[in-house]
Amino acid sequence: MSVIFSVLCSFTAPVFASSSSWHGRILRADDETSMTFEQLTSALSTAEIVVLGEKHYTPALQAAQGEIIKAVVREQRREGNFTTAWEFLNASSQEETKHLFSLVVSGKITAVQFLEMTQGADSSSYAPVIEATKELGGDFIGVNLSRQEKSPVSRGGIGAADPKLIPPGFAYGSPGYHERFVDIMSAHVPPEKMQNYYDAQCLTDDVMAYQLIQSSTKPLRFLVVGSFHSDYFDGTVGRITARAPGQRTVTIRLIDASDYTQAELQEGFRDPKYGALADYLYFVNEPSEAPRLSRSMSQNVQDFLGIR
Structure with a gap:
């Protein structure tokens, strides 16, 4: 395991290194006001479905997802009573997924080995998501088609x-x-x-x-999914709210700041036509020189x- 990956797996609740840092910055999406990680966790204290819209294969981002899962579960006291669902696993392979995750829980295989068995190489950035679910006694399921x-x-x-x-x-x-x-x-x-x-x-x-x-009757469910499926409360999020209108669904858009310049980030993320990207925006990494x-x-x- 690389030094960089080890550091990311030990990611803790973010603090801003400086007022100009984007890594770990959190915004309330409707008005783009800043909030702390603790304030985000508190805001999710009554959430029943938390959708984490992501950019795939971005280690700092998946590390943040693991921390969000742990913080929300602890805030709600849902240890042993939550589910993490992942886009990259298929519903038709649910029994295999459950079996392999049970091996992770029992310590017979690692989270990285689970990923190698289900995804192949180069997917180790998702280990923090699996480890967070294991640590707090959650279920881990697939929801996609193959x-x-x-x-x-x-x-x-x-x-x-x-x-x-x-x-x-x-x-x-x-x-x-x-x-x-x-x-x-x-x-x-x-x-x-x-x-x-x-x-x-x-x-x-x-x-x-x-x-x-x-596939889950637990009172708290997380969905890790590509951001296009969740942006602007459409796609999968739109179908979740249509299918479960009585449940409080909250979306967090995790954004890799290095995909933007400083100027682009400062322009904001509320589209004049489509509105806010999500309920909350969570940034990792720092802006780049070119868009x-x-x-x-x-x-x-x-x-x-x-x-x-």
């Missing part, structure tokens, strides 16, 4: 899906969600295939929402559609 299950939809649209995989009450995302999807994917998908890919995207969103609600947001977002979309 690439093999989604592939017919990407090729032939929703009509090509196995009917057993379509959740009851399936619905598409909002018109704004469709606009953002087309904008990001237009450089990667031919126009004649765009609807098929959007079908696969919306099916993924609704399956994850359905599985999160159906890289478009590349990062499109790469995230390719990741969760499995078209890389």
